[in-house]
Amino acid sequence: MENIENTHIPLKDTRTRILEAFVHHVLETGQEPVSVYKFAQSLGMTEQEFYTFYTSFQGVKGGVWDSIFTQTLADMHAQAAYAHYSPKEKLLSFYFTWIEELKKNRSYLLALYEKQPDFKKVTPQEVQSFKRHFLAFAKTLVQEGKETEQIVDRKYVSDKYPEALWLETLFIFQFWLKDTSSGFERTDAAIEKSVSLFFDVVGRNAVDSFFDFAKFLYQSKKAI
Amino acid sequence: MSQSPEEQNHIPTSKAQRATKFLGAGAKVGGNYIKHYAKKIVNPSLSKEELHEDNAQDIYTSLSQLKGSALKVAQMMSMDKTMLPGAYQDKFTMAQYSAPPLSYPLVVRTFQKAFGRTPEAMFDTFSTSAVNAASIGQVHKATKDGKTFAVKVQYPGVAESVSSDLKMVRPFAYRLLNMNEKEMDHYMDEVEEKLLEETDYELEVQRSQEIAAACRHLPHLHFPDYYPEMSTSRIITMDWLEGAHLKEWLQTNPTQEERNQIGQALWDFYHHQVHNLKQVHADPHPGNFIILPGVTLGIIDFGCVKVIPEDFYRGYFSLIKKESLLNEAELNQIFYDLDFISDRDSPAEQAYFKGVFKEMIALLGRPFHAETFDFAQNDYFQQIYTLGDRISKDKMFRQSRQARGSKHGLFINRTYFGLYSLLNQLGAHITTTKPDWLK
Numbered sequence: 001m002e003n004i005e006n007t008h009i010p011l012k013d014t015r016t017r018i019l020e021a022f023v024h025h026v027l028e029t030g031q032e033p034v035s036v037y038k039f040a041q042s043l044g045m046t047e048q049e050f051y052t053f054y055t056s057f058q059g060v061k062g063g064v065w066d067s068i069f070t071q072t073l074a075d076m077h078a079q080a081a082y083a084h085y086s087p088k089e090k091l092l093s094f095y096f097t098w099i100e101e102l103k104k105n106r107s108y109l110l111a112l113y114e115k116q117p118d119f120k121k122v123t124p125q126e127v128q129s130f131k132r133h134f135l136a137f138a139k140t141l142v143q144e145g146k147e148t149e150q151i152v153d154r155k156y157v158s159d160k161y162p163e164a165l166w167l168e169t170l171f172i173f174q175f176w177l178k179d180t181s182s183g184f185e186r187t188d189a190a191i192e193k194s195v196s197l198f199f200d201v202v203g204r205n206a207v208d209s210f211f212d213f214a215k216f217l218y219q220s221k222k223a224i
Numbered sequence: 225m226s227q228s229p230e231e232q233n234h235i236p237t238s239k240a241q242r243a244t245k246f247l248g249a250g251a252k253v254g255g256n257y258i259k260h261y262a263k264k265i266v267n268p269s270l271s272k273e274e275l276h277e278d279n280a281q282d283i284y285t286s287l288s289q290l291k292g293s294a295l296k297v298a299q300m301m302s303m304d305k306t307m308l309p310g311a312y313q314d315k316f317t318m319a320q321y322s323a324p325p326l327s328y329p330l331v332v333r334t335f336q337k338a339f340g341r342t343p344e345a346m347f348d349t350f351s352t353s354a355v356n357a358a359s360i361g362q363v364h365k366a367t368k369d370g371k372t373f374a375v376k377v378q379y380p381g382v383a384e385s386v387s388s389d390l391k392m393v394r395p396f397a398y399r400l401l402n403m404n405e406k407e408m409d410h411y412m413d414e415v416e417e418k419l420l421e422e423t424d425y426e427l428e429v430q431r432s433q434e435i436a437a438a439c440r441h442l443p444h445l446h447f448p449d450y451y452p453e454m455s456t457s458r459i460i461t462m463d464w465l466e467g468a469h470l471k472e473w474l475q476t477n478p479t480q481e482e483r484n485q486i487g488q489a490l491w492d493f494y495h496h497q498v499h500n501l502k503q504v505h506a507d508p509h510p511g512n513f514i515i516l517p518g519v520t521l522g523i524i525d526f527g528c529v530k531v532i533p534e535d536f537y538r539g540y541f542s543l544i545k546k547e548s549l550l551n552e553a554e555l556n557q558i559f560y561d562l563d564f565i566s567d568r569d570s571p572a573e574q575a576y577f578k579g580v581f582k583e584m585i586a587l588l589g590r591p592f593h594a595e596t597f598d599f600a601q602n603d604y605f606q607q608i609y610t611l612g613d614r615i616s617k618d619k620m621f622r623q624s625r626q627a628r629g630s631k632h633g634l635f636i637n638r639t640y641f642g643l644y645s646l647l648n649q650l651g652a653h654i655t656t657t658k659p660d661w662l663k
Contacts (some may be wrong), residue, residue: 080344081352092329100333142293168630181384183337189381 008096015053018043019067022060023108029174030111041190057062061112061126068105069130072098073137087145088199095191099176099184114177119170138162151202162203168194269522315342325362328352331377338456346454347373359526360423365464372464374448374524375427380458383423387416414631418506422527429455432462432526437476438501444489446522465524467516474649482519487599487652490523494643498636499659502537506530506635508642510649511658530635536562540636544589545662555582576620587611588640591656599644 021043025033033039036057040050054060076082076097085093102109114122123131140159144150151158171194176187326334335343343350347366354362361378421427429450434661438605448463455461468476478486490513498502505512507528514522539561542554556578559565564581565574587608629637647654 079342080334081328081342085329089327089329092327093332094331096329100336181381186332186384187379188333189379192327192380195327 014045015063016067018050018053018060019063022057023064023105024030026108026111032112058126061124062129064105064108065127065130066133068098068101069133072101075101087141087148087150088195090144091141091198092191092195095172095195096188099187099191101170102173102176103184110177119174120167123170131166134166135162138165141165145199145202149204150199152204152208156209158202165198168198262363262387271274272399325354326377326379329365330380334377334380334458335529339454343375347375350375355535364463371453372466373451373461375454376460376463378423378425378458386419386423409540411631414634418528418530418635421529424457425455425460426457431529435497435501435503435505435529436523439493439496442489442492442496444485444520445493446516446520448522448524455610462524465514465516465522467514467522467592468514470510470513470646473493473515478519480538480651480653483650484652484654485519486521487647487650487654488652490643490646490652491656493521493523494639495659498532498639499541502534503529503531504636505524506639506640508639508646513646514653530632530637530639532636533632536630537630538635540630541659541662543585544658546593562633564628573620580615583611584615591644591654592658592662594656596653597656598651598653599647602648605644605648640641 022033022039025039025042033042036050037047039057040047043050049197053062072094076093079093082090113119113124116122119127139162142151142158144163146153146158151161172187172191175190176184177186181187332342335341335346338347343364343366347368350366351364355365356363360382361376364375364377366373366375372590429452432447432450433452435617436450436633440447441447448465451461467473474483490508494504494508505526507525512523512525514524516522542558551576556565559578559581567579569577590604591599
């Protein structure tokens with residue numbers, strides 16, 4: 001009977017089941033399962049079945065990152081005020097919501113990444129899929145910022161903004177991992193300040209005026 | 225982000241400017257050290273004395289340029305080394321003022337953490353940008369069921385950073401004050417305690433309600449209602465007071481009667497708190513008062529409340545007895561009790577400091593010695609400044625490496641100087657009062 005029921009469960013639910021079981025395992029034992037074989041067995045599926053969903057534990061870990069990201073976007077869009085936000089506020093809102101999602105999985109993330117060396121140097125493979133999704137999100141923000149002139153379009157440089165935001169994301173993640181303040185207040189402050197800094201740098205500022213002036217001088221010289 | 229520059233405008237510029245002034249003093253002191261060591265290379269016999277003279281001069285010059293309430297007041301206090309920690313405290317709060325305003329998403333987050341709901345869900349309307357900066361947070365305007373509220377939201381991480389920020393200030397402060405670590409800590413602990421209390425919004429709501437209830441009977445005073453069910457350790461919801469800040473109100477040229485009425489309300493408010501409640505709103509800064517229609521004084525922000533211990537109270541206020549009523553022995557005892565002088569002082573020092581403190585007390589206690597006092601007289605304030613100036617430059621005073629005055633005096637002095645300075649700005653003529661036991 002059970003087997004028949006299992007076949008009726010849609011693919012997505014089995015994925016979720018795998019993710020949850022994996023997280024559960026890490027929470028309980030503090031480490032990844034020994035082998036896919038053992039893990040699949042504990043789930044009551046064959047190793048082969050497991051591979052139709054994920055090809056390795058790395059894939060499963062990536063799935064956890066992705067699901068946190070998806071949930072973040074959903075929660076964020078559910079806030080009425082979000083639609084009226086400026087790109088800066090959207091980014092802040094993203095980070096605050098994301099941290100909230102991360103918090104639900106803090107023990108799991110600590111177990112896996114607390115001893116990990118600096119993410120900016122060695123980004124674990126499983127984070128790549130989240131990275132792709134984040135970059136796409138960041139790109140729309142940057143685009144919107146350019147349209148509303150809160151972000152200045154600078155040749156070559158502005159194409160790198162989403163990448164810069166990705167580094168900021170890693171920074172925030174690692175800051176949060178180490179944060180011991182009550183309610184992770186210091187992470188809130190870190191988000192607030194780092195996002196402000198980013199938008200101050202990419203907005204119209206002294207650098208633009210400087211280049212504009214330099215260009216003017218150069219052209220004036222040519223004219224004379 | 226087009227909002228950002230506007231938001232910045234809400235931060236009181238004078239605060240920021242004052243902070244810059246003070247930082248200027250720091251820079252100059254640093255410069256003096258460089259100058260000192262440069263000179264020393266040429267002339268190794270050069271003493272540190274000259275350096276300290278330079279420092280004191282520069283600090284003093286910077287302080288005397290600071291117009292307005294707190295630091296001007298602090299400057300008067302330079303006769304008593306307790307003043308400078310006060311200045312540091314102001315500098316600290318000013319640094320908070322110059323922090324950029326909280327973004328709206330962070331306000332939303334603070335609400336969600338506290339109540340599990342967004343501000344829009346809790347109120348009918350809620351201003352997305354701050355309408356005012358408070359010392360360690362910002363104020364939003366909200367409405368619900370036809371009522372208007374002021375909602376104060378604290379900057380995240382302030383409470384955690386108080387101790388570490390003060391630690392950063394400490395070494396600089398020893399230098400500046402020419403005090404040793406132990407003496408400095410005597411005051412710094414008091415400052416730290418008060419700052420930590422200021423970050424506890426639950427305590428603030430509780431105290432605001434207590435003091436408001438105890439002072440409501442006084443004429444021409446108004447207190448907003450507080451809403452504990454809509455407040456947490458990081459958020460305070462209270463009634464919105466619609467009126468003008470003291471400075472704005474003064475620009476509308478109120479009549480002498482009106483200014484007296486506000487001044488008298490202030491005086492009575494402080495008299496009642498100090499002598500009857502023994503706990504006092506220790507931050508008489510113009511920004512904490514709002515003049516309401518009907519020439520009523522609205523009082524906001526009970527972040528800094530000093531509870532006055534009984535034994536300190538007795539000693540400190542005995543000093544405002546008419547001089548003739550205090551004999552020498554009594555006075556000596558009070559000076560000892562309040563740590564103005566100690567056994568470590570040489571007889572010459574004791575005599576000097578007693579003289580100085582007597583002179584101070586006579587001057588500062590003058591309003592208490594008459595039935596009425598006209599705070600508009602600028603020459604009275606000039607005398608205070610002159611005395612402060614003279615003493616702070618006095619060698620005897622600057623060489624004494626001792627903390628003088630009880631730590632409780634720190635906030636009480638600040639309160640009285642703040643009060644005097646407000647009354648002076650108001651140009652108010654006051655019927656001064658003393659508690660019965662001092663009459």
